[in-house]
Amino acid sequence: MKSFFVRLFVLAVLSFDSVNLWAQELQWHDPLATDGVLEGRGWEDIGYNRLPDDAQAKVREPVWNLSRDATGLLLRFTTDADQVQVTFVPGKKLSMPHMPTTGVSGLDLYSRAADGEWLWVRGRYDFSEEKIAYSFLTPNSTGEEREYQLYLPLYNSVSDLKIGMASSAKFTFLPKRPENPIVIYGTSIAQGACASRAGMSWPNILGRSLDKPLINLAFSGNGRMEPELIEYIETLKASVYVLDCLPNLGPGGGFTEEIVRERITHAIQALKAAQPDTPILLVEHDGYSDGGIDSARKEIYTNLNLWTKAIFEDLIAEGIEDLYLMTREDIGLGMDDYVDGTHPTDLGMQRYADAYIKHLTKILD
């Protein structure tokens, strides 16, 4: 945006203090050098990744590759700095045709206000394939320490991440929260496609809104309710398991009604066997925005949801407890909530999050 760059320039000229800051020596902090501060991982010592090393031999290659994307990872810290700089080395492509660089590869920072509410923090960014740099501006925080949450990229990997500020500033990483996280197994939508910023994926909106930790095991195009993933998930102590894989179980992938029923049933039974006291939220397909104009597309999600509801009712009848269903109607996406007919925009993500907040607030109560 021209106006954006004009403003950047003006800001650089007007903010004499800011210019001054960058002339100072910065103090850099590496989150991986402090144990137990990177939140959103189900396993320790796996860097900015989402599956442990031994998964490489057990899961399909696309799942493994997508587990290198940093979605759902979160850093918490306090500082009194009035500028916070963050740099990291990204992987592969920085953007997609229908999802901007800020969403695919960008960082997102929120600060907790005095009343406990989250405030979004503006970042000036510089994207290159070699290094991504954000400079977050928090001028009003000068002199007081405040709490921050930094979201890592939704669709890119991260290495060599460092957080820098004036060496005179106070800085402390906060430990990851000890309570059991919400564990999500999902598709591209739960991974974050196509939010415009990391903070706007529905899991991240949810975590911020409920103020709870979560683990995001969503794999774009590859959230297929697979037994080998369930084996990893059932080892995680969770406050609730969310199973939101229907959009990746359509007939295009060779998934018949029999296979879909088998996978959903197996996932729920295996999780209940391993963690009997952990509630499970099963989620329907949210639909496609062109269902009204393409009856073949409407049939896909309609069938998947019919089968899912039937399985849900069967399992309840068999006595499985603490199993819940969130329907397409509960999610309630409208025609203009998607960018490409399949992936929600920020508008759709907010609606998704609203539905999850409503359901999980009751389940976790």
Added chain:
Amino acid sequence: MKSFFVRLFVLAVLSFDSVNLWAQELQWHDPLATDGVLEGRGWEDIGYNRLPDDAQAKVREPVWNLSRDATGLLLRFTTDADQVQVTFVPGKKLSMPHMPTTGVSGLDLYSRAADGEWLWVRGRYDFSEEKIAYSFLTPNSTGEEREYQLYLPLYNSVSDLKIGMASSAKFTFLPKRPENPIVIYGTSIAQGACASRAGMSWPNILGRSLDKPLINLAFSGNGRMEPELIEYIETLKASVYVLDCLPNLGPGGGFTEEIVRERITHAIQALKAAQPDTPILLVEHDGYSDGGIDSARKEIYTNLNLWTKAIFEDLIAEGIEDLYLMTREDIGLGMDDYVDGTHPTDLGMQRYADAYIKHLTKILD
């Protein structure tokens, strides 16, 4: 998105009819070869542009350059084809770091359902700097003629646009609607930053929702309520003039309170002198999403809105009629409705549009 491309492939394999179609000869239609079908222009014979040739000598160069972007331009047609292909040659950069290619350079198609409601039509796209191609799929329309609206790109220029379908299909361009359009003078936000699709800029949501034509004279970073622009606008017969320039009149651009007051007052008085019966909607600055964390940014929009409200009340007191004000509170953007603190996402665009729909429905009643 991997899942997206997997689906494309599956769709290509499954849709035998589609493959067949592309083996046929396509019939191509050039909108510029038919008079009076390209809607959204205030002047004839200016191609896919938004200011007439003589403006090049009268407006600042950035305004002229931005007037080559096709935002707000709209093609209406009927066809019974089950696939509609559109190609064009784009200008300059296809995307921005905070706005995806689909929004900057993409097309967007809606079809009118039997009940009169608009249905979004999915397009498979192929972006290159040489040519952009969309293939829109409307399988359920086979055999019946339906009405379509095609939105042109929000932040890119267009040349050599052609609409193609099977030569056996019926096709007719609809003439642009004869009623006086809503004429909008605005900034990057009204130009469409940062909608993810052309149909999701607030002016395009508004036009679709009210079912009315509009002319979009919004220039990113350069909607500065300038007399030379007002001279063009006052020649346009409009149902209402919308003046939404506040976000480009901040102090960073050297705009003092005196200049801001002078420009707003001049714009309203000149439009009222030229077109006394045309209502004017003056719009406040929508705010920045980091106002709560950056008091300097909050001061910018707070001051601009105070001055604007004072001018509005003065002019009403002086007897100017049919002048309306839409406030920041009316627009009602929340903290997560922006991508970069300044530009709304689709979530913010929908809120903007909702506020406009409410105000303009009353004004145009």
